[in-house]
Every structure is written in C-alpha cells, then in structure tokens.
Amino acid sequence: MQISDAEWQVMNLVWESSPVESNEVIEELAQLNNWSPATVKTMLHRLVKKGALKTESVGKKYLYRASVRRYDCVRRESRSFLERVFDGQAAPALMHFVKYAKLTPEEIAEIQELLDTKAAKKKDQWND
Amino acid sequence: MQISDAEWQVMNLVWESSPVESNEVIEELAQLNNWSPATVKTMLHRLVKKGALKTESVGKKYLYRASVRRYDCVRRESRSFLERVFDGQAAPALMHFVKYAKLTPEEIAEIQELLDTKAAKKKDQWND
DNA sequence: TCCTATCGTTTACGCCTGTAATCTAATTAC
DNA sequence: GTAATTAGATTACAGGCGTAAACGATAGGA
Known part of the structure; x- marks a missing residue:
C-alpha cells in the first residue's frame, strides 16, 4: 500500500498521537501546511480507504488509529528511495x-x- | 524539477553513460524493466520537456545528455525523503x-x- | 525515385494526487 | 422542536504518472 507525500504528514501525526480525532489532525495540519479542513478530511478518508488508518466511532465522532506500523512504512519507503536514487x-x-x-x-x-x-x-x- | 520513479531509471542510465542514443536506453530498459520501446520514448521525451535531458542531433538521431547534475537530484530527493519519512x-x-x-x-x-x-x-x- | 524502416512527436487513457467544495446525517443549542 | 453546527461521505477537477499505440518525417536501400 502506497502512501503519498501529503498522506505521510497525516500518518506521522497519527502515529505520534494515536488515537486522534479528526479535529486535532485538521488543526495541526492547518497550521503546519496551510491545508483547508476539507483537504485534511480527504486525506483521512483516503487513508482509511487504503487501509492505513482505521476508525472507531465514539458517538458522533471517530477516533483514528494507524492500522499499519510505522516501521513497515518506513522500511518500504526507505527501500524504494534506495532503489530509485542509490541503485539499491x-x-x-x-x-x-x-x-x-x-x-x-x-x-x-x-x-x-x-x-x-x-x-x-x-x-x-x-x-x- | 521533479523526477518520477520511472524517470529515475532513465536518468540513472543516462548519467552513467552519457551521451547515449535512444536505442541504448530502450534496449537496456526493455531488459531491466520489461518496458515497451514506446514507454521509454515517452520517458525520454518527458525528461527533455522538463529540462532534465537535452538532445544533440547527429544526423537522423539524437544523442541524449543529462542537463541536470546527478548530485543535485540526489540531494533534492534525499531531502524530500528525509522530510517525509524522518521528519527531516x-x-x-x-x-x-x-x-x-x-x-x-x-x-x-x-x-x-x-x-x-x-x-x-x-x-x-x-x-x- | 519510391518504399520501408526508424526515430522522434502526438495522442490516449485510467489511476493517483493535491486541493477543495458540497451534501447529508446527526447532534447540540435555543 | 427547529435551527445551526459539525463530522464524515460524495463529488470535482486539473495535473502528473505509468504505460503504450498511432502518426509523421526522413534517410537509406532497391
């Protein structure tokens, strides 16, 4: 499963403070990147869809948790970087x-x- | 200027054996990646268009040369990797x-x- | 001179990405 | 109970990417 550049920002945040509400993610990334709330929502949604995040509903809201380990993603990304840039x-x-x-x-x-x-x-x- | 995953393969080849004819690139990458000749042609064309390669016509053919330094691309790619995966x-x-x-x-x-x-x-x- | 092979150019197309607005359902406030 | 807020879902849209076929010009052979 492939995590895009922008999605890494979201994942990094979730890994650090899992579980999080979308609110926190939205606020944090609004500050960091000047993303509109809608943009962050899209990211969250896509990440859930691709299986990188999972949600647990708490009343009206969801709590977001990573469902892939950071280590695994780091490893895959590192591999791909090495492959591309340093011939592996x-x-x-x-x-x-x-x-x-x-x-x-x-x-x-x-x-x-x-x-x-x-x-x-x-x-x-x-x-x- | 952004070099994609597949494009890196082409660039790596050109950096190593510049100047090259498209033929060589096509054959090499056909073996390596099972790319059709058409695909490699697209890559070369796009890379010329985005200013990463330049051509020098020799009769009917072109010779391809890198017009960006490998070092610079490696540096940019490394930075972006560090940023994304290891928080810089x-x-x-x-x-x-x-x-x-x-x-x-x-x-x-x-x-x-x-x-x-x-x-x-x-x-x-x-x-x- | 005309055909053919060949190289570069154009066009194609579906998926991913960055970026976001709109819609809908539910909760909260009045 | 109705209105307003809010959270997630749906829709949007342009540009990049991987993958490649089709086209057009030209050089070289017949």
Missing part, C-alpha cells in the same frame, strides 16, 4: 547522508557505536 | 540504514572513517 545500495546513501547532513557530536557517536557493534557481529562467526 | 532528521535515518542494511566490513570501515573526520572537524574550532 545502502552504503553510498549512508556516505551521502554522513557527508552532507548536520550531525551533532552525540549523534555521530551514536552512529559510530552502532557501526561498531555491527562490525563486531560480522567478525563473530557464531553470530552471523 | 538525518540521524534517525542513518540509524535506520545502519541497523537494517547489509554492509560489508569494508563499507562499514569507510563510513566510520568519514564519521571520524566529521567528528574531528566538529571539535576543531578553526575548521568549523
């Missing part, structure tokens, strides 16, 4: 981001640590 | 890729090196 290779993408992104020393350290453990695992015959 | 933050994206991508020990080493120099620069008051 993670390493060049990583090099690119490291080169051109702003990173705090803490972030750098954290990534290094992760790389270390990954390298260690690679060497360890029993763990790979 | 490079660090979480990096963590994600490091965690879930297959990396050879050499690649890991290379990325670590780059991170080291980046960290070093950060500390050096005269270089930042």
